[in-house]
Amino acid sequence: MQQIFNFFIKNSTKLLFLLLLLISFAFIIRTHTFHRSSFISSANGVTGYVYENVNDLKEYMHLKSENDALVLENAYLKTIVYNNLTDKDSLEIAKLQPSETDEYSILVAKVIRNSFNTKENYLTIKGGSKQGIQKDLGVINSNGVIGIIEKSSNNYSTVQSILNVKSKINAKIKGSNHFGTLEWDGKNTGYVNLTDIPRLAEIYKGDTIVTGGISKIFPENIPIGVIEKAYTTASSNYFTISVRLFNDMTNLGYVYIIKNNYVEEINTLEEGLEDE
Amino acid sequence: MNSIVLSNIGRFITLLLVQVLIFNNIDLFGSINPFPYILFIILYPSSGNKALLYLTSFLLGLAVDMFINSAGIHAAASLILAFARPMILKFSFGISYQYHNLNILKKVTKDIFNSLEVFSYISISILVHNITLFALELFRFSFVLEILSRTIITMITTLLCSVLIIYLIKPSKK
Numbered sequence: 001m002q003q004i005f006n007f008f009i010k011n012s013t014k015l016l017f018l019l020l021l022l023i024s025f026a027f028i029i030r031t032h033t034f035h036r037s038s039f040i041s042s043a044n045g046v047t048g049y050v051y052e053n054v055n056d057l058k059e060y061m062h063l064k065s066e067n068d069a070l071v072l073e074n075a076y077l078k079t080i081v082y083n084n085l086t087d088k089d090s091l092e093i094a095k096l097q098p099s100e101t102d103e104y105s106i107l108v109a110k111v112i113r114n115s116f117n118t119k120e121n122y123l124t125i126k127g128g129s130k131q132g133i134q135k136d137l138g139v140i141n142s143n144g145v146i147g148i149i150e151k152s153s154n155n156y157s158t159v160q161s162i163l164n165v166k167s168k169i170n171a172k173i174k175g176s177n178h179f180g181t182l183e184w185d186g187k188n189t190g191y192v193n194l195t196d197i198p199r200l201a202e203i204y205k206g207d208t209i210v211t212g213g214i215s216k217i218f219p220e221n222i223p224i225g226v227i228e229k230a231y232t233t234a235s236s237n238y239f240t241i242s243v244r245l246f247n248d249m250t251n252l253g254y255v256y257i258i259k260n261n262y263v264e265e266i267n268t269l270e271e272g273l274e275d276e
Numbered sequence: 277m278n279s280i281v282l283s284n285i286g287r288f289i290t291l292l293l294v295q296v297l298i299f300n301n302i303d304l305f306g307s308i309n310p311f312p313y314i315l316f317i318i319l320y321p322s323s324g325n326k327a328l329l330y331l332t333s334f335l336l337g338l339a340v341d342m343f344i345n346s347a348g349i350h351a352a353a354s355l356i357l358a359f360a361r362p363m364i365l366k367f368s369f370g371i372s373y374q375y376h377n378l379n380i381l382k383k384v385t386k387d388i389f390n391s392l393e394v395f396s397y398i399s400i401s402i403l404v405h406n407i408t409l410f411a412l413e414l415f416r417f418s419f420v421l422e423i424l425s426r427t428i429i430t431m432i433t434t435l436l437c438s439v440l441i442i443y444l445i446k447p448s449k450k
Contacts, residue, residue, distance in 0.1 A: 027348030117307035
């Protein structure tokens, strides 16, 4: 017993080194699984606070362009509203309120940090569980899909960007029902790849890619990008399509978070199926 | 508390902030960021407590990891650099560095441009740190050539930035 204690005391520095090394490897290995370790993430109070303050400074530079984008989007939405609901006048439209039975509710959040230079890119947004943001909600902006919430603390959340080699999003060609998986190859921030589209599908350069309907995270028909080129190998029955994103992922301001109000109902239903 | 402890605490915080607020936003060629925060480990007193160095470099790396969501790879790389530091010191300054009570900060800041010893010490330290980073990133992904080329450019830019920072904090000649 004495000798064991002596050994520990004599080698305490080396043992400390090994212990710390083991901890850091544990962190690295844990990220191989889908859900990241809860400790090493920028969704905590300290990093969130720092990024928020830095972002306040940066925001001043983009106020004008941000405003222009919002006005344009407003105009676009007004066009849709006035042209579609002909039996209502504009006063009635102004009175329309989101009801509690709506399938989706939309939350808004500000991007306080955006990364696009690594293979696994994450965004940090201001808004967390206090605002109702939780894991696995979809994140979009007026141009299209941005990513999926990975983790949220009280006031901040991290978003797994569409530019993340781990990201897999269900997508389809607009107007058809050919579904595929949207992945990033880690190379260009303007392009992602759509795989598993069968060779039978008729595709043309410039076709729009939108989110598919079989995901619980995104509603159907949210724009993603346009087809840039498609290629296939002789032995494969599927296309690999290079998609040019509508979004400039290097320049993001405000984002919308889509919350499916029935997701719990769907989940319990599906769990019930598995149990039987 | 004496001034060495205070100046090390100050260096820890300053380098972390500079790394996170400035150097992580450089994005040279789209994706290259230098990592001069390891200057903390390089400039740590040679006779200082080893356990404390391990602990602080682990924490420094972990803090950098938290800010860039990179899951422990900087913590591991900093720790390994801290572990390898006595060997690098021995290699660069000769076996007798321990007995001469070498003041690294003074030596490095004074002789940065005219001593091969100091230059080899800094560049080997950066090499060790970056190769560990490279190996760990390779372990997570499989983009061999791209990660290799990125590591080499990161190494060069880190070296440039580190030399620049040392030159800036150099006490003026009297």
